[in-house]
Amino acid sequence: MASDNIILRGGNWYVRLSVPADVRPILNRREYTASLKTGSKQEAQRLKLPFLQTWRDEIAEARGLTQDLGEKQRETAYTASQAIQGYLNDSVRLSALGKTKEANEASFELLKELDSFGLDYEAVLPLVQKYRGGDIADRVGFQKELTELLQRQVVTAINPVNQKEVGQILKDPSHYRAKSPITVTRLDAFEDYQRRRGIVAKTVDTQLSRLKKLKAWLEENQRELNHEGVETYLDTLDCANKTKKQHLFAGNSFWKWAIKKDKTFKRQHQEQANPFENQHIEEVRGVRKKERKAFTxxxxxxxxxxxxxxxxxxxxxxxxxxxxxxxxxxxxxxxxxxxxxxxxxxxxxxxxxxxxxxxxxxxxxxxxxxxxxxxxxxxxxxxxxxxxxxxxxxxxxxxxxxxxxxxxxxxxxxxxxxxxxxxxxxxxxxxxxxxxxxxxxxxxxxxxxxxxxxxxxxxxxxxxxxxxxxxxx
Incomplete structure (x- = not known):
């Protein structure tokens, strides 16, 4: 690429800008390019500036999203990996019992479950046909080939920011470590749930903002989402007690939703007390709330x-x-x-x-x-x-x-x-x-x-x- 971001093609100048590798998965492109519709290099130098500014702004915005995208991709890989692992366990058990038909049905159930990851049925069906009705030895070969094929397909669908990390999680879900139970995927699902319930948009956005701040604090300080962790977090907030109570309300809403709607969260936290309840917010003595006064x-x-x-x-x-x-x-x-x-x-x-x-x-x-x-x-x-x-x-x-x-x-x-x-x-x-x-x-x-x-x-x-x-x- 020319150092001044313009190149001559067929008598017309074009502006070009390479997209950095770390944001290509977000922007879904390797390069920006646009015709400046002029044969004058001097004019092209002037016309390129708005394009470059817009593109650089998009790259900067995408960089801000990379961290969240990486977390989403790790979660997606973990979910897919768990589904594949569960299938393998069931398939091996059914094959050992001689239940070939049931094992085949388990294969199709897995395909349906992974369909949301962009699964290509046409690439998988020949493999199913190849091993249909085979013996246990064939079944082991089928499991191995199917697993490898699915892992490749999920990687292609995710287009990960960190391919090595996602690949490890797909091969073994134990490689996944969530920094906080308040994950990006859960926040997205919680937001969708609140909006579908008809909660006012501003209220939803405020709740999400407060949850994201708590998430960042928990991760930065390596704290657990428990009563003590929330209590310590509230002490760090430089705001009125009324605002602290609103932070608790946002957290309480999220917790109750997750326990009810998120199976993994429920499994991990159903024995744990809601950390946003029974929090004591100390009132400062001698400080009276300023009440609104009427005008005369x-x-x-x-x-x-x-x-x-x-x-x-x-x-x-x-x-x-x-x-x-x-x-x-x-x-x-x-x-x-x-x-x-x-x-x-x-x-x-x-x-x-x-x-x-x-x-x-x-x-x-x-x-x-x-x-x-x-x-x-x-x-x-x-x-x-x-x-x-x-x-x-x-x-x-x-x-x-x-x-x-x-x-x-x-x-x-x-x-x-x-x-x-x-x-x-x-x-x-x-x-x-x-x-x-x-x-x-x-x-x-x-x-x-x-x-x-x-x-x-x-x-x-x-x-x-x-x-x-x-x-x-």
Whole structure:
């Protein structure tokens, strides 16, 4: 290859980049190449740069995956090796008993089990035919040839980063040593299980992140996944006790899944106590949790006035007069402005809890704002948002803007956008509105079967009467 990564072919210059051997199994290529569609070498030198940058980024990303890939390949080889070893044991036993038919059936069962590894039936069937109906001596030859053929096929299918190590495991599964019971393959299976259960994507990603950190710590410090190991790990975490409990929750979820769904894990750990349970997290005396504080009417007016004419001002006004969560407001669509019993309402379709779906009447001071937002809307949503994250959350940017605003105005950590929700509830309570009506407006449970299960709750006119007692902006 030319030292400057370009080569002339048929009058056109091409850019080329060799893929390092360690990442070829991940990228599934030995070289990158692309036509620069020019016969000018000077122009080719300029045009090659974006290609090289993109390819080098891909190589760097692949290198980050190599460690996980190597672990997956070792696990795959171990699983295949166990299947082959189990087959050999059964086949030898059946052959010794003269049960040739059963031994042949065991061969086909093995082929089915290894099918997920990319087994080539056409390469195996002639071997089965060759020895079909043979005596015990032939059976021994068949076992040897079949084992060697399967091992070669599995190696080809895996395309291992470390071929020697995988080859050793295939020949003898005892060569496999898992550094931690929290393996990459198990994490993948756990992730798939959680997503199929409908667990929120962000929650799943957070659980996986915490499990991977625990896995790395266990391996780095050569610790067992037991009660003492988890306890020591928690002591290394520089975070609030609430976050430590969330680490325990992630681990507990993984453990219960693995005991129930992973046969190997269950066999190895069924007699062991769940290491994530009965962990004592010491509370630091004298340290009180900072509770969110409600804004006063004056506070809300100050916040609103500071960003008047901006989307953030519209968001603050909506929050002040609806008590809705920030993401609930950012998810409102133009089509969610509805009429219920002749009352203009906002239909909040989805939110944090099962009670979040609700109808919130529009306060008279909100009507001009709602009308303007609906008219100016560029798309489905009522409020414009500059971006949304990978979880579909639209409030990120506005939430950060609000955080900077309240900090600039001298408000501390105890004041957040959610404080508007607390203010809304407090104002209604101070206006002698019943708790049942307030809970219905903000989407809270009442804690009683009578109202949570059997009652449809206050109607739109009753809720509007309650909200109309507010005078904020």
């Amino acid at each position: 009417v004056t506070d809300i007016q100050k916040l609103h006035e500071s960003v008047k004419g901006k989307t953030l001002a519209d968001l603050i006004m909506l929050g002040a007069y609806t008590g809705a969560r920030i993401e609930e407001l950012c998810q409102l669509k133009v089509s969610d402005v509805v009429k219920e019993d002749g009352v203009d309402c906002l239909y909040i379709r989805d939110g944090k809890t099962s009670n979040a779906e609700r109808i919130v009447p529009v306060h008279k001071d909100l009507k001009p704002l709602i009308k303007r937002l609906a008219k100016e809307a560029d798309g489905d949503f009522l409020l414009p948002a500059s971006s949304k994250n990978k979880y579909g959350t639209r409030s990120d940017s506005l939430s950060k803007q609000f955080g900077r605003l309240k900090k600039d105005l001298g408000y501390g950590e105890e004041h957040v956008f959610h404080s508007l929700r607390k203010s809304f509830i407090t104002f209604l309570q101070n206006n002698d509105i019943s708790g049942l009506t307030i809970a219905s407006i903000v989407g809270h449970e009442t804690g009683t079967i009578t109202f949570d299960v059997y009652s449809a709750g206050p109607n739109a006119k009753q809720k509007l009467k309650a909200i109309s007692t507010l005078k904020i902006l």
